[in-house]
Amino acid sequence: MATSFTRMMSGRNTAVVLASIGASTLATGYLMTDSGITAQERMKMYPPSADFPDLRKHNNCMAAALTPGIYGRLRDKVTPNNWTLDQCIQTGVDNPGHPFIKTVGMVAGDEESYEVFGELFDPVIKDRHNGYDPRTMKHPTDLDASKITNGMFDDRYVLSSRVRTGRSIRGLSLPPCCSRSERREVERVTVMALAGLKGDLAGRYYSLSSMTEQEQQRLIDDHFLFDKPVSPLLTCAGMARDWPDARGIWHNNEKTFLIWVNEEDHTRVISMEKGGNMKRVFERFCKGLKEVERLIQERGWEFMWNERLGYILTCPSNLGTGLRAGVHVRLPNLSKDARFSKILDNLRLQKRGTGGVDTAATGDTFDISNLDRLGKSEVELVQLVVDGVNYLIECEKRLERGQDIKVPAPLVQFRK
Amino acid sequence: MPFGNTHNALKMNYSAEQEYPDLSQHNNHMAKVLTPEMYANLRDKQTPSGFTVDDVIQTGVDNPGHPFIMTVGCVAGDEETYEVFKELLDPVIEDRHGGYKPTDTHKTDLNPDNLQGGDDLDPNYVLSSRVRTGRSVRGFCLPPHCSRGERRGIESLSIESLSSLDGDLKGKYYALKNMTEEEQQQLIDDHFLFDKPVSPLLLASGMGRDWPDARGIWHNDTKTFLVWVNEEDHLRVISMQKGGNMKEVFTRFCEGLTKIESLFKDKGHEFMWNEHLGYVLTCPSNLGTGLRGGVHVKLPNVSKHEKFGEILKKLRLQKRGTGGVDTAAVGGVFDISNADRLGFSEVELVQMVVDGVKLLVDMEKRLEGGQSIDDIMPDQK
Numbered sequence: 001m002a003t004s005f006t007r008m009m010s011g012r013n014t015a016v017v018l019a020s021i022g023a024s025t026l027a028t029g030y031l032m033t034d035s036g037i038t039a040q041e042r043m044k045m046y047p048p049s050a051d052f053p054d055l056r057k058h059n060n061c062m063a064a065a066l067t068p069g070i071y072g073r074l075r076d077k078v079t080p081n082n083w084t085l086d087q088c089i090q091t092g093v094d095n096p097g098h099p100f101i102k103t104v105g106m107v108a109g110d111e112e113s114y115e116v117f118g119e120l121f122d123p124v125i126k127d128r129h130n131g132y133d134p135r136t137m138k139h140p141t142d143l144d145a146s147k148i149t150n151g152m153f154d155d156r157y158v159l160s161s162r163v164r165t166g167r168s169i170r171g172l173s174l175p176p177c178c179s180r181s182e183r184r185e186v187e188r189v190t191v192m193a194l195a196g197l198k199g200d201l202a203g204r205y206y207s208l209s210s211m212t213e214q215e216q217q218r219l220i221d222d223h224f225l226f227d228k229p230v231s232p233l234l235t236c237a238g239m240a241r242d243w244p245d246a247r248g249i250w251h252n253n254e255k256t257f258l259i260w261v262n263e264e265d266h267t268r269v270i271s272m273e274k275g276g277n278m279k280r281v282f283e284r285f286c287k288g289l290k291e292v293e294r295l296i297q298e299r300g301w302e303f304m305w306n307e308r309l310g311y312i313l314t315c316p317s318n319l320g321t322g323l324r325a326g327v328h329v330r331l332p333n334l335s336k337d338a339r340f341s342k343i344l345d346n347l348r349l350q351k352r353g354t355g356g357v358d359t360a361a362t363g364d365t366f367d368i369s370n371l372d373r374l375g376k377s378e379v380e381l382v383q384l385v386v387d388g389v390n391y392l393i394e395c396e397k398r399l400e401r402g403q404d405i406k407v408p409a410p411l412v413q414f415r416k
Numbered sequence: 417m418p419f420g421n422t423h424n425a426l427k428m429n430y431s432a433e434q435e436y437p438d439l440s441q442h443n444n445h446m447a448k449v450l451t452p453e454m455y456a457n458l459r460d461k462q463t464p465s466g467f468t469v470d471d472v473i474q475t476g477v478d479n480p481g482h483p484f485i486m487t488v489g490c491v492a493g494d495e496e497t498y499e500v501f502k503e504l505l506d507p508v509i510e511d512r513h514g515g516y517k518p519t520d521t522h523k524t525d526l527n528p529d530n531l532q533g534g535d536d537l538d539p540n541y542v543l544s545s546r547v548r549t550g551r552s553v554r555g556f557c558l559p560p561h562c563s564r565g566e567r568r569g570i571e572s573l574s575i576e577s578l579s580s581l582d583g584d585l586k587g588k589y590y591a592l593k594n595m596t597e598e599e600q601q602q603l604i605d606d607h608f609l610f611d612k613p614v615s616p617l618l619l620a621s622g623m624g625r626d627w628p629d630a631r632g633i634w635h636n637d638t639k640t641f642l643v644w645v646n647e648e649d650h651l652r653v654i655s656m657q658k659g660g661n662m663k664e665v666f667t668r669f670c671e672g673l674t675k676i677e678s679l680f681k682d683k684g685h686e687f688m689w690n691e692h693l694g695y696v697l698t699c700p701s702n703l704g705t706g707l708r709g710g711v712h713v714k715l716p717n718v719s720k721h722e723k724f725g726e727i728l729k730k731l732r733l734q735k736r737g738t739g740g741v742d743t744a745a746v747g748g749v750f751d752i753s754n755a756d757r758l759g760f761s762e763v764e765l766v767q768m769v770v771d772g773v774k775l776l777v778d779m780e781k782r783l784e785g786g787q788s789i790d791d792i793m794p795d796q797k
Contacts, residue, residue, distance in 0.1 A: 037555065039466040042563070050565030054593070054629050082425045086563070093626050172426070179427030179470070181434035209438065235619070242477050245438050 048072040053089070059097030060105030061316075062089050065123040079116045081173050083109030088117055091237040104128055104317050107237045109177030111170065111304045111312050125309075125316050129374040130413055132320075139310035139320050142377035143286040151279025151386050157393045158276035158327045159365065163285045163382065165322040166265035166313045168304040169296070174314045175239035175264060183246040186266045193295035194250050194259060201288055203252035205261075208244035224249055226263050239264055239314065256281075257288050265313050265322075278327065278389075282382050310374060320374025325385045328354055332364035333399035334392060339407050343395065346410040347388035348372055368392065375413070384411070427470075432456035437473065443481035444489030445508045445700075446473050454503055463500045465557050467493030471622075472501055478620035488512060488701050491621045493561030495554060495688045495696050509693075509700050513758040522694035522704050525761035526674060528667040534770040537660025541777045542711045543749065546656035547669045547766065549706040550649035550697045552688040553680065558698045559623035559648060564630070567646050571630040574645045577679035578634045585672055587636035589645075592628035608633055610647050623648055623698070640665075641672050649697050649706075651676075660711065662773075666766050694758060703758045709766045710753025711773050712738050717783035718776055719750060723793070727779075730794045731772035732756055752776065768797060 037045070052071050055063040066089065074085040092105025106124060108114055114121050122134050132139075153161070168174060169189055172182045191205045206215055219225035228243045229235055250259040260268040269292070271285035293303060304312035310320035334340055344351055352367040368389060370381045395405040427435055436455050439447040450473065458469040476489025490508060492498055498505055506518045537545070552558060553573065556566045575589050590599055603609035612627045613619055634643040644652040653676070655669035677687060688696035694704035718724060719735075728735060736751040737744040745751075752773055754765040772794075779789045 038464045042465060042557075042566075046563060046565035046569075050568065051563050053564060053626065057593075080425070090625060093629075094624070173424060177424055179424050179430070179435055180437060181427055181430030182424075184434065185430070236625075240478070241474060241620075242437060245477075 043076055048075045051075060051086070053093045055093070057096050058092070058105070060092050060095070060103045061124045061127045062092035062105030062120070063097075064127060065120060070119050074117055074119060077116055079110050079112040081110045081112070081177060083113055083173070083177050085117050085120070087176065087238070088113055088120075091233055094236040095233050103233060104315055106316065107176050107239075107314050108174055108312070108316070110173040111168070113174075114309060114312065121316060125319065125374070128317055129320070130372065132375040134308045137375065138307050139374055140377040140380075141305070141310055141321070142379040143289060144379060145279070145283040145286040145382075147379045148279050148282055148383055148386060150390060151277070151282065151382075153276025153278060153327065153329075153386075153389055154393055155276050157331070157396060158329045158389065160272065160274050160328045161276060161278040161281045162270065162272035162327070163278075163282055163323065163325040164268060164270040165285075165289070165324075165378075166268045166311070166318055167289070167292075167322075168266045168312050168314075170302050170304045172266065174266070175262065176237045176314060180242050180245055183242070183262050187246040187248065187261050189296060189299070189301055190259070190261050190267055190292075191248075191250065192299070193292050196295045197252070197288070197291055200254060200284070201252050201257055201291065203250055203257065205248055205250040207246075207248040209247070211248075219249060222251075222255060224251060224255075224258055226260055229264070234264060237314075257284055259292075264315070265318070276327070278325070278382070278386055282325070286378070318373055320372075321376070321378045321381060322373060323378050323381055324369045324373075325382045326367055326369025327385075327389055328365055329368055329389060329392065330363075330365050331392060331396050334396045334405075335364055335366065337395075337399065337405070339405070342407050343392070343405075344368070346408050347391065348384060348411050349388045349392075428460060432459055435459060435470075437477045439477070441480045442476070442489070444476050444479070444487045445511050446476035446489030446504070447481075448511065449507045450504060458501055458503060461500055463494050463496040465494050465496070465561065467497055467500075467557075467561050469501055469504065471561065472497060472504065475617055475621040479617050487617060488699055490700065491560050491623075491698050492558055492696070492700070494557045495552070497558075498693060498696065498700075505700060509703065509758070512701055513704070514756065516759045518692070520759065521691050522758055523761040523764075524689070524694055524705070525763040526670040527763065528663070528670045530763040531663055531666055531766055531770065533774075534663035534666065534766070535661050537662060537711065537770070537773055538777050539659040541715075541780060542660035542713045542773065544656065544658050544712045545660060545662045545665045546654065546711070547662075547665055547707065547709040548652060548654040549669075549673070549708075549762075550695070550702055551651045551653060551673075551676075551706075552696055552698070553650050554686050554688045556650065558650070559646065560621040560698060564626050567626070567630040570650050571632065571645055573680065573683060573685060574634070574643065574651060575632075576683065577676055578643060580679050581636070581672070581675060584638055584668075585636050585641055585675065587634055587641070589632055589634040591630075591632040593631075603633060606635075606639055608635060608639075608642055610644055613648070618648060621698075641668055643676075648699070649702070662709070662711070662766065662770050666709070670762070701757065705757055705760070705762045705765060707757060707762050707765050708753045709769045710751055711769070712749055713752055713773060713776065714747075714749050715752075715776060715780050716748030718780045718789075719745070719748060721779075721783065721789070727776070727794065728752075730796045731775070732768050732797045733772045 048071050052068050078084055087109055088106045091107055097103055125134050126132060169186055172186055194205060229240050247262045256273050258270040269289060271281050273281055311322050313319060313322050348371050349368050350371045354365055354367050370385050372381060391408060398405050432455055433452060436452050462468045471493055472490045475491055481487060510516055553570055556562060556570055578589060613624050631646045640657045642654040653673055655665045657665055695706050697703060697706050732755050733752050734755040738746055738749050738751050754769050756765060775794060782789050
């Protein structure tokens with residue numbers, strides 16, 4: 001139900017007011033104790049230099065950007081929810097790095113993290129998003145699927161098409177930071193909104209803690225079920241706390257539109273189907289997202305979004321659109337060509353195995369998706385994938401016929 | 417510094433009922449004890465360093481339970497946790513430590529002369545003897561909660577103090593992040609090296625943060641006295657050797673501990689200790705003495721006896737595999753140690769081990785010879 005309380009919750013100014021109420025409770029706590037060293041005394045006893053992490057063996061974006069100066073200025077700051085820099089960077093301290101992938105190494109605890117700790121987030125964002133400068137640039141949002149052209153792939157090559165993104169509910173802290181009650185509130189708000197979806201989007205919610213064995217097996221067979229994260233990149237950030245409380249999966253009856261609740265983000269939204277009709281996948285994606293947004297707005301909630309960073313998500317790598325649009329595509333000849341990687345690079349595409357990130361390709365089938373998330377709109381990124389995959393299929397066909405292929409010119413990075 | 421959602425201010429705008437964890441699938445001491453009313457009383461409290469009840473219970477919420485062992489399900493973030501959250505921890509302690517009441521006092525006795533015997537356990541059966549405990553340094557937060565600065569402070573204090581040890585206690589410190597490949601291999605071969613905890617019981621409490629910063633191992637040159645720095649506790653102190661001379665192991669243990677304590681005191685730091693809880697450690701299961709004294713002993717016949725479990729219970733002993741907790745026995749060799757930690761002194765606990773193991777070895781010899789052991793069944797200690 002919309003109450004004045006929930007409407008109040010959606011403002012950033014309100015968060016500050018509420019935090020100051022919380023802060024005075026904490027202050028009272030400090031005064032009432034007569035033993036032990038208080039947290040404030042502790043901060044004075046240990047200057048930031050004593051706490052600066054040892055990042056000499058580290059290879060992630062956070063470690064590349066964090067200097068003692070930045071740490072010194074930010075260590076004692078808190079967001080309105082009392083989230084600290086140490087909590088943002090804990091995952092990057094605990095996980096020195098992937099040997100091949102440069103991980104991000106920090107997360108946001110709430111929307112305000114990106115502001116309060118901007119001195120560190122901004123260079124990390126620039127590093128990760130190919131020079132996108134949050135201080136000077138604006139991120140375009142465009143969910144008008146009608147703009148997509150040539151969005152139907154040759155089914156003999158493309159086995160399936162999928163678009164995913166994430167959305168966060170403004171006024172509630174993010175998975176690394178949220179309390180159980182906040183997480184349950186995310187679930188409640190989301191499930192209530194999804195219950196309002198109709199027609200081809202009508203569906204059902206399965207809570208992780210109360211699903212039956214049969215439901216669980218079916219969701220596994222449909223490749224829908226997500227499990228407690230095991231990656232230390234995620235668990236060290238605190239997002240697996242209280243598992244499986246308030247986690248669940250919603251999907252429509254046709255199994256083409258799926259929402260994960262309270263996994264790495266408040267919500268992950270996925271549109272998918274077999275075959276190569278990326279245009280229809282993206283249409284459903286945009287329609288579903290807009291409907292869900294309308295339904296939560298009716299109750300006084302909104303998604304976290306701003307001009308600088310687009311949609312706000314837990315991991316800086318997912319800012320902007322948070323969008324990964326991709327296909328499973330067979331490329332037996334092209335994948336053996338020495339120019340394959342270069343072609344992908346220039347098209348701003350990445351390849352993964354068909355198990356997703358960190359998996360190897362089986363046979364000749366690849367997961368091909370956009371590399372970028374921030375600085376280009378959803379329509380631009382999906383069109384980029386559409387044009388890119390069509391080009392790859394063309395190359396595959398040419399190689400099949402014994403014809404030569406060309407490496408395309410690199411795509412332009414950002415509209416300045 | 418806070419870990420997890422310690423200071424999340426927004427959660428106080430929700431009711432206790434909305435915040436109360438779902439413990440319906442849980443089987444640990446915390447879940448047995450924490451009622452919604454108790455949670456409501458405790459949720460807006462915190463220790464002076466900022467540790468909250470949610471921090472205390474996070475590991476118990478995240479780990480519903482071990483199928484065979486009743487885990488504790490809560491940890492302390494600092495010394496004051498045991499005061500501020502008494503309402504929760506006293507019943508957990510009572511349940512875990514055999515009825516130990518909030519008004520009971522705990523006796524500390526680290527005088528090895530008070531141990532009777534223990535120097536003659538049959539080395540044909542008793543392969544090795546070991547005593548371990550933990551110590552926390554007063555004024556610092558415990559591993560679930562400490563900042564990097566505090567953890568490093570513990571490490572430098574430990575290095576300074578331990579470097580003053582001499583005689584057969586003289587030794588060397590190996591920082592986990594600096595050790596060479598050769599040193600690492602040697603420590604593994606000696607069964608000394610500890611690695612980043614993998615158990616979700618430990619990780620969920622936050623004690624694995626910043627690994628391997630400020631963690632290390634100190635041991636004496638003769639490899640019979642070993643100190644772990646900043647693993648599950650500030651310090652874990654271990655005395656061990658091959659064979660059955662538990663008296664010698666315990667004597668070295670007491671002397672080493674006493675020396676370390678005075679070296680810390682010289683630098684103005686004492687160990688966390690009080691009359692009620694004895695030595696204060698991270699996990700409530702290790703309060704009191706924090707002591708586990710045990711042997712690796714060959715008991716292929718006794719262990720197959722139908723009354724084996726009952727005998728151990730009467731002797732107040734527990735069995736583990738030779739890999740430690742959660743491992744299975746290999747080749748009839750068991751790790752036998754005291755089950756208690758709190759409410760008995762160090763001497764009393766090691767006495768139980770010594771007497772109990774002696775009896776078990778006698779039983780083993782009898783059964784080997786085809787004789788019955790019915791007439792030497794122990795009474796409940």
